[in-house]
Amino acid sequence: VFYKRSLGYRLIYEIEFSLTPTHLLRNKEYHEYYFVKKPIIKYFVKKADKLNICTDEVCEFFYKHMSGSKEKINRMTLGADPDFFYEDYDERRDLRISMGIADDEVLITTSGKIEPHKRYDVFIKSISSIKNEYPRIKFLIIGSGTESAIKDVLDMAQKESIKDNIILKPFAKKEELRKLYNASDIGVWTRATITTLEAIGCGLPVIIPNIQSTKHLVEDGNGLLYEYGDSSQLADRLKYYMLQENRIKAREKALNAFRNKYSYLTLAKQLVNNVYMSVLKNGSTANDLSLRNNIKL
Template sequence: MQTPDLRVAIFSGNYNYVRDGANQALNRLAGYLLRQGAAVRVYSPVTKTPAFPPTGDLVDIPAVPFPGRPEYRIGVAIPPRVRRDLRTFRPNIFHVASPEITGHRAVTLARKWDLPVVASVHTRFETYPRYYGLAFLEPLVLAALRRFYRRCDAIFAPSDSMAQLLRDQRMNYDVGIWTRGIDREIFNPGQRDMTWRRSLGIADDEPVIGFTGRLVMEKGLDVFSDTIDRLARRQVRHKVLIVGDGPARDWFEKRLPDACFAGFQGGADLGRAVASMDMLLNPSVTETFGNVTLEAMAAGLPVVAARATGSESLVEDGVTGRLIRPGAVDAFCAALAAYCRDEQARLEAGTAGEMVSRRYGWDEVNQALVDAYLRVIRQHNEGGRQRPSPVP
């Protein structure tokens, strides 16, 4: 089998109605597959107001709003009309991107039809309950995730550190890497725009600490704001630039009244915003890769990040930035203060990060997953279906 022989059915809980790193990666994958001559069909909830146009053919599946987070929807079924569409499409592999109800139904259907099924891991769902006062649920979420991923032929993590965590959590025998790429035409140091910075009221010599991403509590907004408080108390000169939007924006604006909130930025505007920062603070522990970290590195910024999955695979502590124990506000503050006070240190770390970012090209990244598809299909057809795990 060759790449043009692939017929990939992708199941996503959120393909294009919210803009985030996972969705954009899936759309890039679909575009790459189509350019290589493969057939792709995507099954996902849809909305009348999508964040961006979908890549490839998109089939709507039934969904309900996620409790407390109406911007997300949960797929709840694969109804007969969708099954008929799948039979007409004749996929030879399922790719499931969300461990929700529809994801479970898709895995069950693949098993019934004797088709190989793989899953990509995009976030650390088991960590989410702690941000909403429900930390006691984490073991239950882990158990549910383990049951889901063990039913797949293979699973794919976006970073080496996340892949190792999945192995440690005994999620699957076959854990591969589908990392993320970077669009260097958008993210590069040349996009820095001092005029744009000045329009936000930022002085040319004022060190800018940036945050990019969706404004949701699980991105570590509490740690970010506590760190900025410490920095202000130490009288370290700085300015905070927040790029992004989300349900926690009101909370974040009240928490950081002196910060510049630039709102959602996309494409070249996002590249300009990132390059116009002086450093990135990413305290999140929920990332499996950290697209924003790679984007900042490509723009020539040092990154101060939590020592967690994703960031550990991108940031070299003391070289391209700093890795800090999750939640260690004083240590985050000290790392930022050092970069705020030392322009040469910022330049050296940013230059090193920009060189590292050159390793990540989207075509190379997606071809690696395509190669894995072909391997999994071959193994499945040869009877190499994964054994049930003997470990509970």
């Protein structure tokens, strides 16, 4: 950064961090942000030729608090690897047989570390509330956690009389995770993560919270939103996908959305065209010209 001008290179700053409102920061974190992180970020923004940002939330933060950043921002999205995450009906059939999931059962799935703040109580209550109307449901939890955290989830399930509907699987490697997503019918999360995108890559309809940083993930009709923490609304969304016709439509849209927006190959092409070529186009050195002529994707 310090020698950018003298060395004649281009600086692309890729920004990936979560935002915590400053009033929620502890005193030490507050001072660390204002006296250490913020000045460094502002310096990087000033020196950068392009800013690669993956969420609307962070974009808005930069618009408001980082002067001179707006014209440099390239809004990207996170994605997943199409070589690992894709639809496979053979995997679906084989894994459902091995897990004892019948064709007429609906497998609802979530993945991620099992922790109290992940609000598994919302899942448990929503599934419990529709179980009498839709008894042929199973809830697959893919993830690891402390013994006490897992016990809490199972105790909640026992209290809501759905413990027999719960399947626990430790967090899996990519190949196994893909098979589990293919075996599933609906994906649910209390917060959208990379695993949500991986599930979309397998064609899984997803139900995620209606929050700014993640709601774009279902804008193509491949899923539904619910208000965070609202188990009643989540139950309504689950009911919608109990109809197979709705799941089939959402699955097709999920595969299209992944192919067009979230596949690493698509994102790599966008990165080259919107960021690298844009930066080099504005450069005038011999090195810039050489790179422009040789970049191919």
